[in-house]
Amino acid sequence: MIKSKLMMSAIVLLMxxxxxxxxxxxxxxxxxxxxxxxxxxxxxGKYDEFYNFVSGGFSGQMTVYGxxxxxxxxxxxxxxxxxxxGYGYTEETKPMLNTSHGFVPWDDLHHPALSTTxxxxxxxxxxxxxxxxxxxxRIDLKTFRTVEIIEIPNxxxxxxxxxxxxxxxxxxxxxxxxxxxDNNRDVAIDTYKENFRGTVSFINVDKESGRMGxxxxxxxxxVNFDLARAGKGKSHGWFFFSCYNxxxxxxxxxxxxxxxxxxxxxxxxxxxxEEYVKSGKGVKKDVSYAHNVYDEKTHSATSTMEKEVIxxxxxxxPDMVYFMPCPKSPHGCDTDPTGEYIVGSxxxxxxxxxxxxxxxxAAIAAKNFDGDYEGIPVLKYDAVLHGEVKKPGLGPLHTxxxxxxxxxxSFFVSSEVVKWKLSDLSVVDRVPTYxxxxxxxxxxxxxxxxxxxxxxxxxxxxxxxxLPTGPELAQSAQLYDISGEKMKLILDFPTIGExxxxxxxxxxxxxxxxxxxxxxxxxxxxxxxxxxKEAKVERKGNEVHVYMTSxxxxxVPDNIEGVKMGDVVYFHVTNLEQDWDVPHGFAVKGANNxxxxxxxxxxxxxxxxxxxxxxxxxxxxxxxxALHQEMQGYIRVSPAGANIPLTFSTGxxxxxxxxxxx
Amino acid sequence: xxxKIKNKITKASLLIVLxxxxxxxxxxxxxxxxEASGTASTENAAPAEVSTESKDAKGIGKFTKVELSPTxxxxxxxxxxxxxxxxxxxxxxxxxxxxxxxxxKDVTQRRTAEWVMNxxxxxxxxxxxxxxxxxxxxxxxxxxxxxSLTDDDARSVYEYMRENDGVx
Ligand SMILES: [Cu+2]
Numbered sequence: 146m147i148k149s150k151l152m153m154s155a156i157v158l159l160m161x162x163x164x165x166x167x168x169x170x171x172x173x174x175x176x177x178x179x180x181x182x183x184x185x186x187x188x189x190g191k192y193d194e195f196y197n198f199v200s201g202g203f204s205g206q207m208t209v210y211g212x213x214x215x216x217x218x219x220x221x222x223x224x225x226x227x228x229x230x231g232y233g234y235t236e237e238t239k240p241m242l243n244t245s246h247g248f249v250p251w252d253d254l255h256h257p258a259l260s261t262t263x264x265x266x267x268x269x270x271x272x273x274x275x276x277x278x279x280x281x282x283r284i285d286l287k288t289f290r291t292v293e294i295i296e297i298p299n300x301x302x303x304x305x306x307x308x309x310x311x312x313x314x315x316x317x318x319x320x321x322x323x324x325x326x327d328n329n330r331d332v333a334i335d336t337y338k339e340n341f342r343g344t345v346s347f348i349n350v351d352k353e354s355g356r357m358g359x360x361x362x363x364x365x366x367x368v369n370f371d372l373a374r375a376g377k378g379k380s381h382g383w384f385f386f387s388c389y390n391x392x393x394x395x396x397x398x399x400x401x402x403x404x405x406x407x408x409x410x411x412x413x414x415x416x417x418x419e420e421y422v423k424s425g426k427g428v429k430k431d432v433s434y435a436h437n438v439y440d441e442k443t444h445s446a447t448s449t450m451e452k453e454v455i456x457x458x459x460x461x462x463p464d465m466v467y468f469m470p471c472p473k474s475p476h477g478c479d480t481d482p483t484g485e486y487i488v489g490s491x492x493x494x495x496x497x498x499x500x501x502x503x504x505x506x507a508a509i510a511a512k513n514f515d516g517d518y519e520g521i522p523v524l525k526y527d528a529v530l531h532g533e534v535k536k537p538g539l540g541p542l543h544t545x546x547x548x549x550x551x552x553x554x555s556f557f558v559s560s561e562v563v564k565w566k567l568s569d570l571s572v573v574d575r576v577p578t579y580x581x582x583x584x585x586x587x588x589x590x591x592x593x594x595x596x597x598x599x600x601x602x603x604x605x606x607x608x609x610x611x612l613p614t615g616p617e618l619a620q621s622a623q624l625y626d627i628s629g630e631k632m633k634l635i636l637d638f639p640t641i642g643e644x645x646x647x648x649x650x651x652x653x654x655x656x657x658x659x660x661x662x663x664x665x666x667x668x669x670x671x672x673x674x675x676x677x678k679e680a681k682v683e684r685k686g687n688e689v690h691v692y693m694t695s696x697x698x699x700x701v702p703d704n705i706e707g708v709k710m711g712d713v714v715y716f717h718v719t720n721l722e723q724d725w726d727v728p729h730g731f732a733v734k735g736a737n738n739x740x741x742x743x744x745x746x747x748x749x750x751x752x753x754x755x756x757x758x759x760x761x762x763x764x765x766x767x768x769x770x771a772l773h774q775e776m777q778g779y780i781r782v783s784p785a786g787a788n789i790p791l792t793f794s795t796g797x798x799x800x801x802x803x804x805x806x807x
Numbered sequence: 808x809x810x811k812i813k814n815k816i817t818k819a820s821l822l823i824v825l826x827x828x829x830x831x832x833x834x835x836x837x838x839x840x841x842e843a844s845g846t847a848s849t850e851n852a853a854p855a856e857v858s859t860e861s862k863d864a865k866g867i868g869k870f871t872k873v874e875l876s877p878t879x880x881x882x883x884x885x886x887x888x889x890x891x892x893x894x895x896x897x898x899x900x901x902x903x904x905x906x907x908x909x910x911x912k913d914v915t916q917r918r919t920a921e922w923v924m925n926x927x928x929x930x931x932x933x934x935x936x937x938x939x940x941x942x943x944x945x946x947x948x949x950x951x952x953x954x955s956l957t958d959d960d961a962r963s964v965y966e967y968m969r970e971n972d973g974v975x
Binding site: 696771796 | 892893894896897898906907948949950952953954955
């Protein structure tokens with residue numbers, strides 16, 4: 146009751162401050178606050194300034210919005226099947242979702258990370274993490290498609306991921322859930338403290354191809370790793386991870402993991418770790434994890450099971466890992482654009498601790514330790530602290546930065562964003578969010594060169610903000626103008642799934658490189674039909690392969706006979722169009738998977754297992770021309786022993802299929 | 808909070824939103840429109856017809872003068888056939904039968920090389936502005952797709968059309 150009253154008054158206040166003055170445009174003093182709609186307005190046909198890559202949370206997708214309009218451009222399927230695009234249903238994309246557990250059609254994507262060179266966005270790739278079945282994905286920013294997924298062994302859940310180093314040397318993956326490992330996995334849960342361990346993985350990324358591989362893992366105490374950030378500039382070579390549950394509780398964590406006054410931010414010297422790997426300090430571990438790669442030439446993914454990782458144990462590798470005490474279950478641990486400051490955010494704290502990289506180095510040199518935690522040195526809190534932001538709000542979660550030395554921290558409990566100065570830690574401004582903000586995004590905020598201008602808050606609760614839609618309400622983001630001293634709310638826009646972290650990048654860094662078509666000449670799909678002349682139907686035992694073409698507005702072939710019960714029909718459909726934005730679709734009655742959505746010059750395959758005798762329609766699902774509704778055909782299914790020859794045609798009489806090749 | 812009060816607040820905010828809707832017609836937004844940068848094309852003016860229906864029309868595009876030899880360039884025509892099979896055959900027969908688009912028989916008598924090559928490399932502008940292309944769209948009702956032919960592809964395809972029309 147009290148909460149909703151507060152909310153209502155907040156709404157009224159907001160209406161008053163933002164919308165009311167707009168009714169009096171002649172009042173000069175109100176002009177700045179009356180222009181909210183104008184600031185987020187992008188006229189029809191005009192482009193936005195930024196692409197916003199937003200985690201789709203439990204939808205398993207990554208979504209792409211325009212900023213400042215808040216318009217949704219694309220939902221990129223990453224860890225979840227997407228029948229709209231055939232992702233995870235076509236024969237070509239199924240291997241993308243393969244894991245050591247077999248085919249996993251869903252996951253929970255929390256954090257996008259955009260690749261950088263020298264700490265600045267380079268527009269090549271976006272990475273995303275799977276929080277449930279630990280994986281890291283890479284998305285090609287030319288095609289906006291998921292092109293690689295690597296599973297993380299020795300991990301219980303991959304939350305502390307996929308944060309990247311300055312030149313995208315590494316993408317990290319830290320376990321949220323510690324688990325028992327190796328040959329010691331069937332243990333009592335209450336033996337957590339002795340048997341459960343955490344790991345952080347460093348995945349290297351090839352500079353040219355972007356191809357990933359797990360370079361090494363570090364074996365760590367059984368805490369929960371939450372978020373992470375690489376050092377940059379002067380702190381390049383280091384990585385910082387927040388961790389909670391230093392109590393190492395295995396039940397009722399709500400109470401049991403919040404006993405200690407301080408948990409940790411972990412500092413990893415990854416350059417040192419590289420040296421240890423080189424000098425053979427790592428131990429090879431037998432594991433099994435999937436590595437799935439999509440080939441843009443064959444339009445097909447392959448899944449390979451990898452068998453080995455290199456594990457570094459800090460016990461054998463001195464000076465590689467340190468802990469720094471951080472108040473109250475830290476979530477964010479964010480490095481500022483200079484790399485000097487590391488901002489911790491204790492979810493249950495009422496201060497924001499800011500650590501200094503220079504002081505961390507000095508404390509390490511002076512061995513200014515406060516004992517150790519499970520054998521890993523703990524640096525003295527006061528020795529590494531730059532200072533604390535006092536009374537900023539309740540429940541700091543995550544901090545982003547602008548280019549002018551300001552930090553923006555989200556406060557979940559007090560539903561607000563607080564702007565403060567890194568230099569003297571003074572609070573400059575605060576603004577409410579509606580409601581319970583999680584992560585923030587300032588374009589370029591995690592890089593050495595924040596693009597600034599906007600701040601976007603991703604909220605957990607939207608009661609009273611949108612039209613009701615049953616028990617579940619819209620997920621939501623809020624856009625603030627931060628070009629002035631004061632933050633100004635200028636737009637609410639709904640999002641897909643639960644938005645966690647997001648990044649934003651100037652539109653011109655991506656739009657100019659966007660792939661428009663797949664060149665048909667370069668199509669190396671094994672079942673491509675380059676032109677209608679190559680369209681055909683072939684039988685291989687009980688497999689019937691249809692090499693089909695589509696162009697506005699017909700399929701070749703569109704009449705197929707001679708399929709029998711017990712056959713599996715593979716429709717390999719090649720879209721012969723070579724013009725941007727002319728996809729064709731393909732659907733056949735009774736299919737147990739989904740449709741195909743085939744881009745110009747692409748080939749995709751739908752497997753169809755007819756379950757009854759009859760004649761079945763098939764059609765194009767993507768409205769392609771004035772005669773789109775005519776883009777259809779039939780396939781006939783006869784009894785298993787029937788004597789119907791395999792034939793196919795479009796327009797003319799059926800031609801006999803070539804002899805069965807067995 | 809009672810439902811009634813809530814409703815009142817909602818109504819009040821509705822009125823306020825209406826306020827902004829009216830305000831939004833005034834100049835600031837229009838200025839924003841004019842200033843906006845990084846844009847897609849928003850050409851709205853009716854396209855002017857710049858080509859005639861004459862048999863000598865050259866169409867609209869980069870090809871203004873194509874040199875043709877009296878005899879066939881066999882090599883070029885062979886490449887043209889390869890391009891035809893992949894990118895054109897779905898819609899155009901080699902005889903006079905209309906499929907999606909017209910059959911190609913005698914096209915080299917009906918159209919200039921420049922017109923054919925401009926149309927095959929620049930179909931969208933031609934379909935919007937060229938009188939012949941527009942007339943054909945009215946008959947066929949399917950816009951010829953841009954099949955991303957290179958200039959050389961377009962020339963080779965034209966040579967293949969010549970071969971199809973009996974040039975030796
Ligand atoms: Cu179609």
